[in-house]
Amino acid sequence: MSFKQLTAAAIACILMLCAPLAAQQRESSAQENNCIKCHSKLMRNFSQPAKLYEQDIHNSAGILCSDCHGGDPANERRHDRNDPAQGFKGKPSAADIPVFCSECHGDAAYMRSFNPSLPVDQLEKYVTSRHGLLLEQGDTKVAQCVSCHSVHDIRGATEPGSPVYPLNLPQTCASCHSDKEYMADYSIPTNQYEQFATSVHGVPLLERGDVGAPACNDCHSNHGAFPPEVSDISAVCGMCHVNNQKLYRQSFHSEIFEMMESPGCVTCHGNHGIAQPSDEMLAAGDHSVCGACHAQEADDPGFAVSLAMKATMDSLSYQIHSTAELVERAEQKGMETSDLSFQLRDMRQSYIQSRTVVHTFSDSAVAATAKPGLEQGIISTGEALGLLDEHTGRRWWLAGATLVLLMVIGALYLKLRDVESEE
Amino acid sequence: MLPLKKHYDQLYGWVNDRVDVDGIISFLKHKEVPASSASIWYYFGGVSLFLFMVQAVTGILLLVYYRPGPDSSFESLKFLVSEVHFGWLVRDIHSWSANLMVFCVFVHMFSVFFLKSYRNPREMTWMSGMVLLILTFTFGFSGYLLPWNELAFFATKVGTDMAGSVPVIGDFMLTLVRGGSDVTGATLGRFFGLHVAILPGITTMVLALHLFLLQRQGMSKPMSMENLPPDQQKVMPFLPNFVLREFMFWMFALAVINFLAVFFPWELGSKADAFAPAPAGIKPEWYFMFMFQTLKMLPAHIGPIEGELVGLAVFNLGALAWFFLPLWDKWSGTGSPKAGLITLMGIAIVGFIVIMTAVGYAVS
Numbered sequence: 001m002s003f004k005q006l007t008a009a010a011i012a013c014i015l016m017l018c019a020p021l022a023a024q025q026r027e028s029s030a031q032e033n034n035c036i037k038c039h040s041k042l043m044r045n046f047s048q049p050a051k052l053y054e055q056d057i058h059n060s061a062g063i064l065c066s067d068c069h070g071g072d073p074a075n076e077r078r079h080d081r082n083d084p085a086q087g088f089k090g091k092p093s094a095a096d097i098p099v100f101c102s103e104c105h106g107d108a109a110y111m112r113s114f115n116p117s118l119p120v121d122q123l124e125k126y127v128t129s130r131h132g133l134l135l136e137q138g139d140t141k142v143a144q145c146v147s148c149h150s151v152h153d154i155r156g157a158t159e160p161g162s163p164v165y166p167l168n169l170p171q172t173c174a175s176c177h178s179d180k181e182y183m184a185d186y187s188i189p190t191n192q193y194e195q196f197a198t199s200v201h202g203v204p205l206l207e208r209g210d211v212g213a214p215a216c217n218d219c220h221s222n223h224g225a226f227p228p229e230v231s232d233i234s235a236v237c238g239m240c241h242v243n244n245q246k247l248y249r250q251s252f253h254s255e256i257f258e259m260m261e262s263p264g265c266v267t268c269h270g271n272h273g274i275a276q277p278s279d280e281m282l283a284a285g286d287h288s289v290c291g292a293c294h295a296q297e298a299d300d301p302g303f304a305v306s307l308a309m310k311a312t313m314d315s316l317s318y319q320i321h322s323t324a325e326l327v328e329r330a331e332q333k334g335m336e337t338s339d340l341s342f343q344l345r346d347m348r349q350s351y352i353q354s355r356t357v358v359h360t361f362s363d364s365a366v367a368a369t370a371k372p373g374l375e376q377g378i379i380s381t382g383e384a385l386g387l388l389d390e391h392t393g394r395r396w397w398l399a400g401a402t403l404v405l406l407m408v409i410g411a412l413y414l415k416l417r418d419v420e421s422e423e
Numbered sequence: 424m425l426p427l428k429k430h431y432d433q434l435y436g437w438v439n440d441r442v443d444v445d446g447i448i449s450f451l452k453h454k455e456v457p458a459s460s461a462s463i464w465y466y467f468g469g470v471s472l473f474l475f476m477v478q479a480v481t482g483i484l485l486l487v488y489y490r491p492g493p494d495s496s497f498e499s500l501k502f503l504v505s506e507v508h509f510g511w512l513v514r515d516i517h518s519w520s521a522n523l524m525v526f527c528v529f530v531h532m533f534s535v536f537f538l539k540s541y542r543n544p545r546e547m548t549w550m551s552g553m554v555l556l557i558l559t560f561t562f563g564f565s566g567y568l569l570p571w572n573e574l575a576f577f578a579t580k581v582g583t584d585m586a587g588s589v590p591v592i593g594d595f596m597l598t599l600v601r602g603g604s605d606v607t608g609a610t611l612g613r614f615f616g617l618h619v620a621i622l623p624g625i626t627t628m629v630l631a632l633h634l635f636l637l638q639r640q641g642m643s644k645p646m647s648m649e650n651l652p653p654d655q656q657k658v659m660p661f662l663p664n665f666v667l668r669e670f671m672f673w674m675f676a677l678a679v680i681n682f683l684a685v686f687f688p689w690e691l692g693s694k695a696d697a698f699a700p701a702p703a704g705i706k707p708e709w710y711f712m713f714m715f716q717t718l719k720m721l722p723a724h725i726g727p728i729e730g731e732l733v734g735l736a737v738f739n740l741g742a743l744a745w746f747f748l749p750l751w752d753k754w755s756g757t758g759s760p761k762a763g764l765i766t767l768m769g770i771a772i773v774g775f776i777v778i779m780t781a782v783g784y785a786v787s
Contacts, residue, residue, distance in 0.1 A: 334688035336505040394512075398685040405678045409671050416667040 033073045035065035052153035061114050068100075094140040098126050101145045125224035141182070148172055148222075164222070167205065169215040170196055195273030214240065233264035241265075247359040267292075277355065279317065283310035308363035313354060316370045319377030320347050326384035335387040343380045347373045454641060454661035461645045464534035465665075466672045467527050468637075473673040474524035475630070477680070478562075481517040482619065489569070491615040493608040496571035497694040504691060515684035521563055523680060525710045528559050536748075536769050539755040539762075540643035546749035548640065551633040553746045558626045563708060565618040571611060576695035577705045579614075580606045585718075588731055607697070646756055704787045713776045714738055716783035 039050035053059050058067075066073045070089035071081075081088040092100040102123035104110055111120055122145075126132040131142040148164050155162040163172040174193035176182055183190050196202040196216075205213035219236050220227065228236045234254070238245025248254055248265070257264055263271075268281065268289040280287035283306050284296045290306040298304055324344055331337045350373025357369045439445055456465065488507060490499040503510035532552065535541055541549035568579045583606065587597035602609030648656050659665055707715050717738075721730035744751070754761035 334690070336501065336511070336691060338501065338691070339505070394685050398681055401681050402678050405674045405681075409674045412667050412671045412674070416664065416671075419663055419667070 033064050034076050035069075035071065035073050038078070039065075049152040055153045055155070057154055057156050057159075067104075094144060095135060095138070097144045097146055098123055098132070098135070122223045125221070129221070129223065129225045130227070131225060141185070143176060143225075147176070164217075166211045166215045167209055169217060170202070170206065173216045192272045195270075199270075199272060199274045200276045201274060233266055237265045243356050244359045247357065251359065251361045253361050279310055279313040282306045282313065282358070302361075305361060305363045309358055309366045312363070312367050312370045313351075313358075316347075316351050316354060316373050316377070319374055319381075320344065320351060323347065323377050323380045323384060326381060326388065330384050330387040330391070333388070333391045335391055337384075337387065340380055340384055340387075343376055343383075347376050347380070349373075350376070448662065451662040451666075452660055454638070455658040456642045456661050456665045457644045457648055458657040458659045459645055459648055461534075461538055461647075464530075464538065465642060466669055467531040467534060469669040470672050470676050471524055471527040471531050472630070472634075473676060474520050474527060475626070477520045477677070478517060478524065479623065481513050481520065484513045485517060486619060491569070491611055493571060493611060493695070496569060496611060497691075500570050501691055511688065512684055515688050516680050518689045519680050519683040519687075521566065522709070523676065525559055525563055527676075528556055529710070532556060533769065533773060537766065538643070538645055541749040541752075542643070542756050543749070544640055545636070545643055548633060548636040549749050550746060551629055551636065554629050555626065555633060558622055558629065560710070562618065562622050562626070563710065565614040565622065567708060568606075568611060568614045569618065570691070571695050572692035573695055573699070573702060574692050574705070576606060576697070577701045578707050579610065580701070581705060581715075582707055582711070583610075585731075585735060588729070588735065590732070605697070649756075706783065706787045709780060709784075712783040713779035716779045716786075 036050045036053060040047050042050070050065075053065070064073045065071070068089070069091070070087040071079050072086065075086075079086050079088060081090055105118075106120050106123050108120045111118055126144075127136065131144065134142045135144060150163055155165075157164045159165060160167065162168065170193055177188075178190050178193045180190045197206055201213050204210035205215060217225070218239070234245050234248055238249075244265075254264070256262075257267055269275075269277070278287065281289045283303075284291060288296070288306075290303060294300050294302040294306065296303055298307065323340075327337050327340045327344060330340070350370060354366050354370040354373070357365050360366070435444070456462070485503070488499055488503045488510065490496065500514070504514055505511075535549065535552070564579075564582060568575045583597065583600050586600050587593045589596055598604065600610075601607070602613050644656065706712065714734075718731050718734045721734045723730050725733045752765055753759075755765050756762065
């Protein structure tokens with residue numbers, strides 16, 4: 001046996017002996033942690049990990065430094081990290097981190113004792129992700145566990161202080177993806193965050209703190225992060241925009257876009273910088289998306305359909321605004337308008353539904369959906385005008401009543417004058 | 424003789440034979456009312472009475488459609504103001520008349536105070552008037568809840584909370600007033616019963632006593648007139664001179680209410696929701712504002728006692744002293760220098776009420 005073989009055998013024996021020790025260490029909870037005691041006293045940044053670990057979720061769960069890095073937490077003397085007998089694993093390399101973390105996080109039985117609801121397939125997903133595939137090819141610049149979750153001060157994903165909490169996640173992704181210099185080797189844009197921040201998804205999430213709005217992982221997945229395939233885009237959007245997806249899939253545009261390898265919803269709405277949809281996206285104009293493919297001429301059948309849809313939406317929108325204005329006027333005059341407010345709500349619902357039905361790309365379907373809203377608008381306008389007329393009527397009534405009262409006062413005064421003159 | 428007048432005379436004669444209407448008219452014709460620069464204040468009592476009658480009539484009309492209950496009060500009122508012909512008018516007149524009545528009652532009370540009309544022999548008239556004031560406040564407080572809207576609900580919650588702060592019997596009083604520990608349908612039920620049955624009954628009896636005493640003892644003369652020789656004391660007959668003037672005031676008050684009802688209609692608001700938070704800046708009606716604001720401004724503790732409790736105690740003791748004013752004020756009308764102190768006290772009270780009401784609205 002050569003020296004190398006002997007060394008390898010010795011290491012293997014030691015590792016075999018250490019395995020039960022590691023398992024035992026996993027189960028250890030209230031053990032003394034001299035790692036923290038010593039490392040927190042180190043100078044400069046060397047003490048950072050120990051100080052940060054106080055906030056770490058693993059620390060709260062009773063996981064010690066040795067459970068990841070090896071060594072003996074009861075050892076009060078300075079350890080020798082080069083001494084294999086001390087079982088010190090040291091700092092894992094970037095490439096090893098996913099497997100390193102998965103030793104615990106991929107063990108369902110082990111994780112059950114901490115949080116049964118946590119998934120245990122992170123590594124499985126990660127290796128299918130763009131980051132995982134590149135890491136496997138040796139690119140250590142890509143994100144792995146600690147890039148997103150941090151290290152030593154890891155918080156639960158649902159904690160507001162976590163880098164992967166929905167409100168923080170876009171900035172976490174942007175820390176690499178918006179860095180032009182860092183991303184120079186990759187042929188992808190670096191303006192995703194910039195676009196997302198002003199988008200119809202980004203504004204509620206980042207400015208209003210609405211965690212119901214999607215963050216990066218909602219469309220791209222988190223551990224299995226990958227840009228969606230062209231055919232999958234409507235499915236991704238359809239996770240939230242269910243009706244829009246259903247109607248789009250049933251429309252002829254779905255087939256045509258797939259044939260053209262056009263990315264579904266993204267074709268009209270964009271991806272990261274999705275703007276608030278408006279009726280200006282139909283028909284002609286600078287904001288028209290139909291015009292990107294269809295000639296803006298009335299004899300283009302597609303364009304004709306978009307013109308018809310726009311006309312319907314404009315009519316309904318105008319009807320809602322004019323009715324709302326009348327209702328507000330009546331309300332300001334002190335008339336009872338709660339029923340009209342409910343009717344306005346129904347009209348707005350009709351408008352939202354019509355917007356959704358636009359995804360059928362059928363002007364007759366949009367017209368049919370908008371019809372109840374338009375009819376209600378005519379009725380509500382009539383009622384609102386009736387209230388305003390009644391208000392005017394009340395003032396005439398007041399004038400009449402006041403006149404009568406003045407006449408009575410006048411008559412009383414004359415009678416009084418009569419009586420007092422007789423006296 | 425016109426046929427109509429002939430029938431009228433026949434009818435009058437039939438009634439007169441049985442109840443001696445001529446005797447009543449003769450009594451009223453001989454009754455005299457002092458005529459001076461202070462006479463204008465005499466009409467406020469009558470206007471308060473008129474507004475009470477307006478409340479009674481409009482209240483009865485509202486009862487035709489109003490259905491008490493947490494699931495029906497608001498809805499029935501909404502139906503009344505939006506669907507029933509002139510329902511809005513009846514409701515607005517009822518609401519405005521209530522506020523005007525409280526105002527006129529205040530003016531009447533303070534005018535009686537400053538004219539020192541509560542002196543012997545009119546002590547009982549004053550005290551029955553105080554009872555009517557308390558009844559008026561109770562009318563206002565109980566009626567405010569009946570629309571069962573957000574404002575009413577929370578204002579009642581805040582107002583009845585004060586009952587709970589009384590030591591020893593606070594919890595009992597709170598439960599008695601609310602019909603439970605919180606403002607619920609039970610509170611609405613008992614406030615409705617109080618407002619439409621109990622209070623009108625009691626008020627009618629006390630009002631009858633008040634008017635009887637007024638008629639029996641006649642109108643009091645201002646102190647400036649008392650010192651004049653009898654031939655220089657100007658008077659006017661109660662009937663028809665004073666009555667005609669009174670009617671003119673009543674018609675004017677009605678015109679004011681109509682104006683307010685049309686140009687400043689009362690909002691229905693949103694239905695009460697016990698689980699919703701109190702709207703910001705919740706405040707009571709204007710006639711309770713000065714007390715509310717005072718209690719808000721008191722420190723949390725005054726010595727070992729809670730500040731609010733001290734405030735309530737002071738208000739209650741003050742009200743008691745005010746009630747028994749004719750019995751302990753031995754100086755007004757005697758030329759004593761202490762009489763001036765009584766008047767100053769009244770000015771201070773009016774000033775306090777006006778200022779604290781203004782502060783209450785300014786800060787809210």
